[in-house]
Amino acid sequence: MLDAERLEILTESAKYDVSCSSSGSKRVNRGGGIGNASVGGICHSFTPDGRCISLLKILMSNDCIYDCEYCPNRASADVKRASMTPEEICELTINFYKRNYIEGLFLSSAVCESPNKTMELLVRTITLLRKQYNFNGYIHLKGIPHADELLCMRAAHLADRMSYNIELPSEKSLKLLAPQKTRDSIMLPMKKLQAATIYDKENKIKKCARVIPAGQTTQMIIGASPESDGRILKLTQALYRNMGLKRVYYSSYIPVVKSSKLPQTGAGLLREHRLYQADWLLRFYGFDVEELCGEDDNLAAEFDPKCAWALKNLQLFPVEINTAPLETLLRVPGIGARGAYRIIEARRFCRLNFDNLKKMRIILKRAKHFITCNGKFYGADGEKMIKASLMLSDDMHRCEQLSIFSKPSETFAALTGEL
Ligand code: SF4
Secondary structure (H helix, E strand, C coil), X not given: CCHHHHHHHHHHHHXXXXXXXXXXXXXXXXXXXXXXXXXXXXXXXXXXXXCECCEEEEECECXXXXXXXXXXXXXXXXXXXXXXXXXXXXXXXXXXXXXXXXXXXXXXCCCCCCHXXXXXHHHHHHHHHXXXXXXXXXXXXXXXXXXXXXXXXXXXXXXXXXXXXXXXXXXXXXXHHCCCCCHXXXXXXXXXXXXXXXXXXXXXXXXXXXCCCCXXXXXXXXXCCCCCXXXXXXXXXXXXXXXXXCEEEEEECCCCCCCCCXXXXXXXXXHHHXXXXXXXXXXXXXXXHHHHCCCCCCCCCCCCHHHHHHHHCHHHCCEECCCCCHHHHCCCCCCCHHHHHHXXXXXXXXXXXXXXXXXXXXXXXXXXXXXXXXXXXXXXXXXXXXXXXXXXXXXXXXXXXXXXXXXXXHHHHHHHCCC
């Protein structure tokens, strides 16, 4: 098989993994090496559907001995198989890096021969990159469930970030759709990595010698199994609060594989988008999962989760912008985290009016229904009118093409999900 053909198969096979946004690494170039994951972070670029494409994202092999129902690379699938050696992946990474095609590497693999054998090859690859090629660029390594703990820890000393994918939001679904994986084979290495990062921090180990300086992430497939948004977000909340994860990624199920155990239609990008918005609210806005989901334990489709929460709690609004505490401002639709901090800072010097808020890039077409400024209220009257107005402004917003000349706050919000 030609090298180009193998490359196509292995990069194509990796595209379903979305747990690879890169940030937070402190790895610096040590004299004469190649790459630097520290200066300015890693360049991110995102495809229109939000997937990160700035890293060389590749599988070492797609020749899997496992048979996960949802996966195009599962053992029983009739697809072309390809593999690369550690040396080939190193050559490719260095060549792409030198040509400025990539800023780093996201390396994963199907389970070939055995979990330990696969993990050994992955560890060998990044050892070569770091020690032989002196590559200091960003490396995100995917952990292989059931592989030996020692291999996982060796990898953690070389990679910037690692991820063990939870894949499905419940143990029951994991058993049904990925029978060779177990909850423990995913959660135990995650716990080990967390313990190692806490140990390094507490013992003030030098930053360059710490394990996975950019932390851990994970991914869940949405819509391949029947779990509600509430169930998914509860797991997410526990992962952030108890396991110190940097990010949880959601991948909307796409029916690329025919199976009687799987739904015939995909979950759709709107559900994925709403989950990312709710995830943002859990991490930066002080919300709990219980506040965000409706009676059916799912997120509302028609409004973003913060608007949906505010509409359910209209008795708490409007709030006076000049006196409301930070935690209340963070809950106002249209006021993002940066906006809330700006308001707190600015009102130390003067009482704010609507013009001041506009200058602070508060999204007034949303916020005006939930705030007063010096006692003045310009929002719609009653739940029905507010809903109609919000829908109208959302529709107008959707019709606008996002451009590099959009207001910075809108562009930022569109890219990050800030609400
Ligand atoms: S372990 Fe499962 S998800 Fe991973 S490549 Fe193999 S079949 Fe696919």
